[in-house]
Amino acid sequence: MWRRAASLSSLIFSSSQPLRDQGAYSLKAWKFFCADSSKGAGYFSKEKNLFITFVLGGPGSGKGTQCAKIVENFGYTHLSAGELLRREIASNSEDGAMLLDTIKEGKIVPSEVTVKLIQKEMESCGNCKFLIDGFPRNEENRIAFEQIIGAEPNNVLFFDCPEEEMIKRVLSRNEGRVDDNIDTIRKRLKVFAASHHPVIEHYSKKGKLYKIDAIGTEDEIFERVRPVFAACEGAQ
Numbered sequence: 242m243w244r245r246a247a248s249l250s251s252l253i254f255s256s257s258q259p260l261r262d263q264g265a266y267s268l269k270a271w272k273f274f275c276a277d278s279s280k281g282a283g284y285f286s287k288e289k290n291l292f293i294t295f296v297l298g299g300p301g302s303g304k305g306t307q308c309a310k311i312v313e314n315f316g317y318t319h320l321s322a323g324e325l326l327r328r329e330i331a332s333n334s335e336d337g338a339m340l341l342d343t344i345k346e347g348k349i350v351p352s353e354v355t356v357k358l359i360q361k362e363m364e365s366c367g368n369c370k371f372l373i374d375g376f377p378r379n380e381e382n383r384i385a386f387e388q389i390i391g392a393e394p395n396n397v398l399f400f401d402c403p404e405e406e407m408i409k410r411v412l413s414r415n416e417g418r419v420d421d422n423i424d425t426i427r428k429r430l431k432v433f434a435a436s437h438h439p440v441i442e443h444y445s446k447k448g449k450l451y452k453i454d455a456i457g458t459e460d461e462i463f464e465r466v467r468p469v470f471a472a473c474e475g476a477q
């Protein structure tokens with residue numbers, strides 16, 4: 242799928258340069274690009290011929306770790322909402338101070354800001370298979386994505402992890418993040434507990450939710466994740 246996508250890009254843009262390196266291009270061209278991948282019913286979403294997986298779970302549940310393995314094995318593009326926000330802060334954007342403050346407090350950034358950052362990445366990357374990690378955090382996030390992007394996820398992974406394990410993992414993460422301290426973790430866990438249920442319920446009712454036990458080694462957990470993506474490849 243990825244190889245075919247790369248060769249299509251050169252047809253559309255009349256250039257031998259890979260699509261990924263050509264910088265931003267229009268939403269229209271991107272939709273055409275995805276629609277033209279003709280992988281058969283059930284593989285891409287019906288709306289935009291994209292294939293989107295939301296990756297959910299509390300702080301430290303292992304979302305980013307498992308996303309890296311999915312990318313390696315199945316050729317998805319990984320978009321971490323938290324990482325996009327941190328990059329936005331680092332770029333000295335207008336919103337930077339507000340974003341930093343929100344993240345330090347463990348609160349959720351206004352959905353429009355996060356969805357626009359996700360949209361920009363989706364439009365400029367050239368792949369049609371996306372892992373969107375740490376998003377949607379609440380119903381406001383979920384609805385904003387549907388409205389702005391005009392698509393729903395095909396699958397939703399939810400990493401189910403006890404709080405004590407999440408705290409232990411975040412405290413030993415060691416990435417120098419301003420929110421990986423015990424005070425902010427407690428706040429993030431409260432926000433998570435208060436806001437994730439409706440999102441999970443929504444996708445469970447739609448038959449899109451895969452709940453994964455997040456206790457075990459990284460490899461053991463990936464063996465629980467693998468069948469979800471192997472089934473999608475089989476539909477190609």
Ligand SMILES: Nc1ncnc2c1ncn2[C@@H]1O[C@H](COP(=O)(O)OP(=O)(O)O)[C@@H](O)[C@H]1O
Pocket residue numbers: 298299300301302303304305306307410411413414415455456457458459462
């Ligand atoms: N199955 C696991 N067992 C123990 N530690 C893990 C496991 N998966 C991830 N970790 C570690 O826990 C920390 C948080 O993982 P991460 O993938 O960043 O979680 P999230 O993105 O959900 O916050 C990282 O330091 C990571 O190396």
Ligand SMILES: Nc1ccn([C@@H]2O[C@H](COP(=O)(O)OP(=O)(O)O)[C@@H](O)[C@H]2O)c(=O)n1
Pocket residue numbers: 298299300301304305321322323324326343344345347348349350351355374375376377378382420429
């Ligand atoms: N959809 C999102 C995702 C993250 N964020 C913010 O970014 C912080 C870090 O998110 P993250 O996904 O990188 O955190 P982890 O769950 O990976 O530890 C969150 O605690 C929120 O403050 C947000 O506001 N909205």
Ligand SMILES: [Mg+2]
Pocket residue numbers: 304305321323375
């Ligand atoms: Mg993460």
